[in-house]
Amino acid sequence: MLEVWLDCILDMVKTIPILFVVYLAIGWMETRMDTVTRIVTSTEPAGPIIGALVGAIPQCGFSVGCSALYCRGFLPPATLIAVYLSTSDEAIPVLLAGGGNWKTVLELIGVKLIVAILAGYLFYFTLFRKKWNPDELPDDEVDMDEVNMGCSCCNGQTIFGAAVSRTVSTTVFLLATMLILNTIIYLIGEDTVSSLLLGGTILQPALCALIGLFPGCAVSVLLTQLFLSGTISFGAAIAGLSAGAGFGFVLLVRESPRRRDALKIIGCTYLAAVAAGIVIDLIF
Numbered sequence: 001m002l003e004v005w006l007d008c009i010l011d012m013v014k015t016i017p018i019l020f021v022v023y024l025a026i027g028w029m030e031t032r033m034d035t036v037t038r039i040v041t042s043t044e045p046a047g048p049i050i051g052a053l054v055g056a057i058p059q060c061g062f063s064v065g066c067s068a069l070y071c072r073g074f075l076p077p078a079t080l081i082a083v084y085l086s087t088s089d090e091a092i093p094v095l096l097a098g099g100g101n102w103k104t105v106l107e108l109i110g111v112k113l114i115v116a117i118l119a120g121y122l123f124y125f126t127l128f129r130k131k132w133n134p135d136e137l138p139d140d141e142v143d144m145d146e147v148n149m150g151c152s153c154c155n156g157q158t159i160f161g162a163a164v165s166r167t168v169s170t171t172v173f174l175l176a177t178m179l180i181l182n183t184i185i186y187l188i189g190e191d192t193v194s195s196l197l198l199g200g201t202i203l204q205p206a207l208c209a210l211i212g213l214f215p216g217c218a219v220s221v222l223l224t225q226l227f228l229s230g231t232i233s234f235g236a237a238i239a240g241l242s243a244g245a246g247f248g249f250v251l252l253v254r255e256s257p258r259r260r261d262a263l264k265i266i267g268c269t270y271l272a273a274v275a276a277g278i279v280i281d282l283i284f
Contacts, residue, residue, distance in 0.1 A: 005179060012097070012175045016167060023093070023166040027159035047079030048120025052113050055086030063087045063248030071255040077128045077265050080252075082120030084245040084269045085276075086112050089220035090170065091241050097170075098228045111238055111280065119272035127268065177221055182229075197232055205277025208232055208240035209270055215250045234284065239277025243270050 054062050066083045069075040088108070095105050157165060198204040212219055220241055227237035249266055256262035 005182075009175065012171055016171055020163055020167045023163040023170075024159065027162045027166075031159065047076050048082040048117050048124060051075075051079040051082035051120060052086040052116035055083040055116060056088070056109055056113055058088060058090070058092040063245040064251050067245075067248040067251040068255065070252065071257065073257075076124070077261065078120050078124035081123055081265055081269050081272070082116040084248060084265075085116035085119055085242045085272055087245050087248070088112060088241045089244060089246050091220045091224045093170065094221050094224040095228070098225065100228060107234075108238070108241070111276075112242055115238070115242055115272065115276040119268075119276070122272075123268050127264070173218065173221060177218075177225055197226070197236075199231065199233075202278050202281060204232060204236040205239035205281060206274045208236040209243035209273040209277060212240035212243035212273065213249065213266070213270060214244075215247050219244050220246075233281050235277040235279070235281030237277075238280055239273045242273035242276060245269070 051066065054066070063083055066075055066080055070077065070080045091108065092105055095108065096102075198207055208223060212223065223232070223237055223240040223244070226232045227234065232240070252262045252265065253259065
């Protein structure tokens with residue numbers, strides 16, 4: 001057991017510089033959020049493609065920001081679904097920190113982009129084929145401070161300070177998560193943990209996608225760690241990370257002018273994530 005804990009600590013010490021560089025880059029991108037969101041709202045037909053590209057940026061602010069834009073009537077529902085499906089929160093930094101290589105990271109981003117774009121256009125031409133009219137939505141103000149509800153560690157800080165803060169908080173959380181997960185796997189056994197998560201069955205993506213619906217960056221960290229440890233398949237990881245939208249769902253349900261439409265969007269996101277995960281597992 002002591003050897004397991006020491007390995008976790010040494011792994012985290014080696015990954016702190018990587019996390020810091022990644023968060024510096026993310027902080028720089030976040031300062032351009034206004035520009036990015038204006039691009040997202042510029043044209044509806046290209047919405048799923050643009051939304052997927054925006055969601056692929058590894059941070060939790062854009063899914064929340066796009067939820068607020070939808071609630072204000074600035075963003076079509078199919079575009080919002082594409083944003084949700086491509087969002088991965090902390091998955092990319094965790095993959096790099098946890099021993100994943102760039103090939104795995106690029107595969108994750110590429111597959112999630114394809115899933116987001118295909119699903120976005122599928123829903124654009126089917127369930128949401130009715131012409132989107134933002135004028136039909138209420139004019140109630142949405143507090144854009146909600147965009148930072150999941151990233152309070154960065155409020156009022158410089159890019160460098162935010163990177164330090166995020167690196168420290170992520171390192172502590174990752175270390176705690178890795179210690180807990182590795183201890184559980186060590187005590188219970190990898191085969192038992194895999195069976196609890198329906199390992200080796202096509203139902204695992206559905207379970208992981210259900211876990212992904214829970215709000216917060218912690219879920220993406222958990223799913224990524226389970227994937228790195230070999231407990232869940234690549235398809236299940238894609239399903240869980242595609243279904244997760246950080247705190248975006250929270251704002252959507254809370255501020256949406258039509259609660260039924262909000263639940264419809266969440267349901268479509270979940271079904272698309274599960275379908276993608278199952279197909280990936282069947283192919284690979």
